[in-house]
Amino acid sequence: MATVTQARPPAPTRPVPPARRRATIAGARRRLGLLYASPMALLVVVLFVVPLVLMVWMSFNHWPLLGASAPNGVENYSALQDPLFLRAVVFTLKYTAVTTVVLGLVAFGLALLVQETRPGVGAYRTALFLPSVVGLASTSLLFYGLFNTEASPLNELVRFLGLxxxxxxxxxxxxxxxxxxxxxxxxAGFYMLILMTGLQSIDPLLYEAARADGANRWQILWRVTLPLLRPTLALTMVLSLTGSLLAFDQFFILTGGRHETATVVISVYREAFLSQDLGRAAAVSVAILAVLIVVNGAQLRLLRRGGR
Incomplete structure (x- = not known):
């Protein structure tokens, strides 16, 4: 007589603790996030970190444009004491200060004018923003034609006015x-758009409460609008400072980068391609980068502290 064997029931599975399940899910999400971020991280390494390391290394070497390089310590940093470079530093700081103030005031005034939605305001916003889509080099060439002494449309207008x-x-x-x-x-149109976005993000109820308390237009501007606009102002000031300190195209095209109107970036160009000394150009570039990091970091810190 055949015996019938019964299969053993499967052993009960031990339930996974909720904490362990959450840790597993979090780990999977973390790995997926790293996978998504890795292409951009690789791009940053290739386009920023590697050139930065190479630039710092070049600054400690005699590196002619043509020929072999050789270590020379900190000798390249003597370019920071060159009278022409110091003159370029003074001019760049002057240009940065004037540009930041003028551009900031004009852009803020335009943002106040076009922030409210009313008939036709879209056309004004578009017209004010359109110059921002033109490249800086193209803009410089356009204005070089306007500023040309011999055949200047501006001079024709001034001559017509008898001046x-x-x-x-x-x-x-x-x-x-x-x-x-x-x-x-x-x-101005580009910064106007940024500031207008910041202005429109302010709760209108705050303005109504200020008016109910008897505040006039200037008090509302100084005590409501500007404090709440600090993050946006910080962004525009960082962009303006960075762009002004790195000015090159406009002066190179308009004035040829002559000594009186040379900026620090034009000094880098001269060291690299006129003097054919890439080591000194790299040393000046490292100094400019250090200044930009310090200035922008201090500015952001002060503005964030003031906004608390």
Missing amino acids: GPLDWLGSTDNALASTVGMITWRF
Whole structure:
């Protein structure tokens, strides 16, 4: 007689603790996040970290444009004491201060004018923003034609008014004022859009409460609008400072980068391609990068502290 064997029931599975399940899910999400971020991280390493390390290494070497390199310690950093470079530093700081103030005030004024939704305001916003889509080099070439002494449409207008032709780019002060005007025309619409977004994010109830307390327009601006706009102002100031300190195209095209209107980036260009010394150019670039990090970091910290 055959015996019938019964299969053993499967052993009961031990339930996974909730904490362990959450840790497993969190680990999977973390790995997935790293997988998604790895292409961008690789791009940052290739386009920023590697060139930065190479630039720092070049700054400690005699590195001609053509020929073999050789270590020379900190000798390249003597370029920071060159009188032409120091003059470029002074001019760059002057240009940065004037541009940041003028551009910031104009952009903020435009943002106040177009922030409210009313008939036709979209056309004004578009018209004010359009110059921002033109490249800076193209803008500089356009204004070079306007500022040209011999055949300048601006001088034709000035001559028609009986004021005589003006040398828009002849002196350092004229070149500075003309360039600041061009930069304001080029970037005011872009900064206006950023500031307008910040203004529209402020709760209208705060304005109504301020008016109910008897605040006038200036009090509302100083005590409500500006404090709440600090993060947006910080962004625009960082962009303006960085762009001004790294100015190159506008002065190189408008004035040829002559000594009186040379910026620190033009000094880097001269060291690299006119003097054919990439080591000294790298040393100046490292110094500029260090200044940008310190200035922007301090500015963001102060503005964040003031907004608390």
